[in-house]
Amino acid sequence: MSTRIAFLKGHGTENDFVIVPDPENALDLTPAAVAALCDRRAGIGGDGVLHVVRSAAHPEARHMADEAEWFMDYRNGDGSIAEMCGNGTRVFARYLQRVGHVAEGDIAIATRGGVKRIHLAKDGDVTVGMGRARLPEGDVTVSVGERSWPARNVNMGNPHAVAFVDDLAQAGDLLAPPPFSPAAAYPDGVNVEFVVDRGPRHVAMRVHERGSGETRSCGTGACAVAVATARRDGADPAVTGTPVTYTVDVPGGRLVITERPDGEIEMTGPAVIVAEGEIDAKWLENAAR
Numbered sequence: 001m002s003t004r005i006a007f008l009k010g011h012g013t014e015n016d017f018v019i020v021p022d023p024e025n026a027l028d029l030t031p032a033a034v035a036a037l038c039d040r041r042a043g044i045g046g047d048g049v050l051h052v053v054r055s056a057a058h059p060e061a062r063h064m065a066d067e068a069e070w071f072m073d074y075r076n077g078d079g080s081i082a083e084m085c086g087n088g089t090r091v092f093a094r095y096l097q098r099v100g101h102v103a104e105g106d107i108a109i110a111t112r113g114g115v116k117r118i119h120l121a122k123d124g125d126v127t128v129g130m131g132r133a134r135l136p137e138g139d140v141t142v143s144v145g146e147r148s149w150p151a152r153n154v155n156m157g158n159p160h161a162v163a164f165v166d167d168l169a170q171a172g173d174l175l176a177p178p179p180f181s182p183a184a185a186y187p188d189g190v191n192v193e194f195v196v197d198r199g200p201r202h203v204a205m206r207v208h209e210r211g212s213g214e215t216r217s218c219g220t221g222a223c224a225v226a227v228a229t230a231r232r233d234g235a236d237p238a239v240t241g242t243p244v245t246y247t248v249d250v251p252g253g254r255l256v257i258t259e260r261p262d263g264e265i266e267m268t269g270p271a272v273i274v275a276e277g278e279i280d281a282k283w284l285e286n287a288a289r
């Protein structure tokens, strides 16, 4: 193995990622190695890792290789695997553009949540087709300390609980995952969004992400919030035949989410690469154990 492994660092509305290009899927990125890379003191630091692999070289993505050459093997900061990462898809696309794997315009990438279509402007925002939301039936409750709120269960490929609160400060320090019930609603854990109104079709949120803690933004979370807010507001594009757009402010910036009458959701926001460097392979090998 070479003694140096290339990496880049990027973010989308301050949801930040260590990008590890590994076209032939040669690296052994164990959960411990991912957690070490994401460690903000002893590692590089990030909410998660975007492992960049050719779809044809990854057992989970081979079936998508005809549609999308590149697979976003996303990992949470604690090393766990998640089905989807919305901000990650934008940053992943920006990386592919930067190194010349794709040109600006329309591209496709493979994710565990299926193939995602992305529109990549040269320097501007990136738009991702996020697919449809699923809204499983059943009451869900989330709590922080002594307070509890009813939450809407929204699945964007990954699970979300969306709670409307009076003030985002009610979410507290979010150092631990907010407890939820019933446990059966989310057998694999959940991302929890706390939401307040900011104006017509404009909300703000904070999020505690499964596997990463409180982050400055969550793209799938913002989509879940837009859909939950639309239904609360009595807006359903499938019924009215008219697209609905919400602006979702996150601590790290702003995302714009549109739900179309066919249920397809589009998310638009920034994606920035901030640095490139080399990882010491020996350090990573030790961290991987």
Ligand SMILES: N[C@@H](CCC[C@H](N)C(=O)O)C(=O)O
Pocket: 015, 076, 081, 082, 083, 084, 085, 086, 087, 088, 158, 159, 191, 209, 210, 211, 212, 215, 217, 218, 219, 220, 221
């Ligand atoms: N930050 C991401 C979501 C990442 C996955 C999530 N923590 C999970 O475990 O489902 C986003 O932008 O969507």
